[in-house]
Amino acid sequence: MKFIADSMLGKLARWLRMLGYNVKYADRLDDKILIEIAKTEDRVLLTRDLELYRQAINQHVQAFLVEEKTEAGRLAALAKRYCLVLELDPNTSRCSKCNAEIRPAEKDAISDRIPSSTKTFYNEFWECTNCEQIYWQGSHWKRISQSLKEAKELLKK
Numbered sequence: 001m002k003f004i005a006d007s008m009l010g011k012l013a014r015w016l017r018m019l020g021y022n023v024k025y026a027d028r029l030d031d032k033i034l035i036e037i038a039k040t041e042d043r044v045l046l047t048r049d050l051e052l053y054r055q056a057i058n059q060h061v062q063a064f065l066v067e068e069k070t071e072a073g074r075l076a077a078l079a080k081r082y083c084l085v086l087e088l089d090p091n092t093s094r095c096s097k098c099n100a101e102i103r104p105a106e107k108d109a110i111s112d113r114i115p116s117s118t119k120t121f122y123n124e125f126w127e128c129t130n131c132e133q134i135y136w137q138g139s140h141w142k143r144i145s146q147s148l149k150e151a152k153e154l155l156k157k
Helices: 010-018 031-040 050-058 071-082 107-113 116-121 140-156
Strands: 002-005 022-025 044-047 063-065 102-105 125-128
Touching: 002 010, 002 031, 010 022, 010 071, 031 044, 031 050, 044 050, 050 063, 063 071, 071 140, 102 107, 107 125
Parallel strands: 002 022, 002 044, 044 063
Antiparallel strands: 102 125
16 A cells, blocks of 8 residues: 655654555645646545545545544554554664665664664664665654554544
8 A cells, every 4th residue: 555645744654654654745746746646656645635635536546634633543544444554563664754665784884873872772773775764763662652552542442
C-alpha cells in the first residue's frame, strides 16, 4: 500500500514511513498534481482538505479524508480503513525524512557520524539508503511506543 500526503499531513507521513509504508509527502504541490500522482502511481491520497478529497473521489482516485485531531487518532483511523499494522520494526521501516528504505549499519562504519554518548549506549543502527540519515532506538523510542499503544487502544473502540 502506497500513499501520498498533502501539505497538512507531514507528521503523519513520517509516522507511516516509520511503520514501513511508502509515503510521498507533497508540501508544495497543487491539488491537480496531487491527484495526478495518486492516480498514476496508484497511491491513496491522504488529505485534511474536504474539497481536495471530493475532487479525488470524483476522479476515481482512492482518497482518505483525515479528520482526527491527534496522530494516534489518525493512525488508528488509517489502520482501521486499510488494515495497517501499527508495529514499528526498524528492519522494515523507511526513512522518515526521504521515504527511502533503511538498512542495518555497522557501528564502526558510522561512528564518526553519531554523538559519542550514542556510541556508548547503543549498538544497533540503521542508515537510509538515500540520504544516509542514521537511526537508533534512543530515548524517543518510549514516546513512539506510547503513541502506537494509544493508537492501538483507539483502534479497539
